[in-house]
Amino acid sequence: MNVLDMISNQQHIYEVLKQNKINDRLSHAYLFYGDEGVGKKEMAYALACLFYCEHEGCLECETCKNILEGQHLNVSYIGVLESKKLISKEQITDLQEEFSKTSLLEGPRIYIVDGIDTASASAQNSLLKFIEEPMNNTPTIGIFIAKDLANVVSTIISRCSLIHFPSIDVKKLSNLLISDGVDALDASLASLITNNVSLAKELLLTKEYQETKELVLNFLEIKNQKQAVLFYVQEVSRLTLENMNLFFKWLIAFYEDIFKIEDKEGLILTALYDKILMYAKTENSELKAQFAFVLNLYSKLNYNVSAKNIFHELISKLF
Numbered sequence: 001m002n003v004l005d006m007i008s009n010q011q012h013i014y015e016v017l018k019q020n021k022i023n024d025r026l027s028h029a030y031l032f033y034g035d036e037g038v039g040k041k042e043m044a045y046a047l048a049c050l051f052y053c054e055h056e057g058c059l060e061c062e063t064c065k066n067i068l069e070g071q072h073l074n075v076s077y078i079g080v081l082e083s084k085k086l087i088s089k090e091q092i093t094d095l096q097e098e099f100s101k102t103s104l105l106e107g108p109r110i111y112i113v114d115g116i117d118t119a120s121a122s123a124q125n126s127l128l129k130f131i132e133e134p135m136n137n138t139p140t141i142g143i144f145i146a147k148d149l150a151n152v153v154s155t156i157i158s159r160c161s162l163i164h165f166p167s168i169d170v171k172k173l174s175n176l177l178i179s180d181g182v183d184a185l186d187a188s189l190a191s192l193i194t195n196n197v198s199l200a201k202e203l204l205l206t207k208e209y210q211e212t213k214e215l216v217l218n219f220l221e222i223k224n225q226k227q228a229v230l231f232y233v234q235e236v237s238r239l240t241l242e243n244m245n246l247f248f249k250w251l252i253a254f255y256e257d258i259f260k261i262e263d264k265e266g267l268i269l270t271a272l273y274d275k276i277l278m279y280a281k282t283e284n285s286e287l288k289a290q291f292a293f294v295l296n297l298y299s300k301l302n303y304n305v306s307a308k309n310i311f312h313e314l315i316s317k318l319f
């Protein structure tokens with residue numbers, strides 16, 4: 001595991017965590033999510049360092065090295081079983097049993113569950129008590145890692161600090177497009193759904209892109225139920241499964257940005273900063289509930305449910 005390289009790719013996330021540590025605002029449960037290979041596992045170990053290192057998580061001292069090498073007695077890790085391609089309930093039970101014994105070392109105990117989205121819903125739910133009630137009165141910190149947030153139960157999502165790891169390419173592509181003269185908002189929106197400059201430029205010219213962009217921007221202007229109903233009536237005729245797909249991808253990215261508002265460098269939709277800031281004022285637990293709902297609706301789109309019904313559900317729940 002090349003932690004230093006991976007961390008440097010997501011430096012802004014580490015800086016935010018460090019700042020939280022300095023201000024004594026580290027959470028007792030984290031959920032890191034994002035594509036394969038974006039440094040989630042490495043960041044989990046680096047976060048563990050922040051709890052123990054005497055030099056603000058230098059990643060170089062003996063303590064940090066010990067943690068990064070997986071040798072620290074108070075840092076436990078469970079990952080996806082190769083044979084089953086998932087995290088089993090037994091692994092979770094074993095972890096809890098290990099934590100019920102007194103630790104040989106002082107200080108908080110940290111567990112990393114790498115692949116929480118592969119565990120069954122009942123296995124995930126068996127962790128809930130564990131998150132909330134530390135064993136033996138020892139502070140316990142959970143770090144959960146997922147590729148697909150739609151497979152994490154909402155009860156876990158609502159109890160964790162969410163940290164999204166952007167694919168490094170999204171930021172890169174967006175910057176490339178901007179330096180090519182593309183408007184900042186178009187650049188970020190296109191980067192979320194394509195993976196190269198020429199595809200992105202083609203996309204920007206399509207009617208579907210323009211219409212869905214307008215839909216999202218109008219959606220973000222809604223402030224109350226009355227406006228929401230009006231909006232629905234106006235837009236309903238042009239809702240298709242295709243533009244709903246696009247709409248949800250952007251809406252999800254928008255929520256992800258809300259959760260990392262403190263990390264301005266790491267935002268994807270920087271052109272919508274004022275809107276993100278406005279949404280970020282909503283109470284965090286409410287935002288997480290909304291986000292879990294949005295993810296759930298998005299996963300329904302794949303089952304060929306009517307786009308209109310899904311949109312109606314979205315509007316009625318959020319406003």
Ligand SMILES: [Zn+2]
Nearest residue numbers: 053058061064
């Ligand atoms: Zn250190």
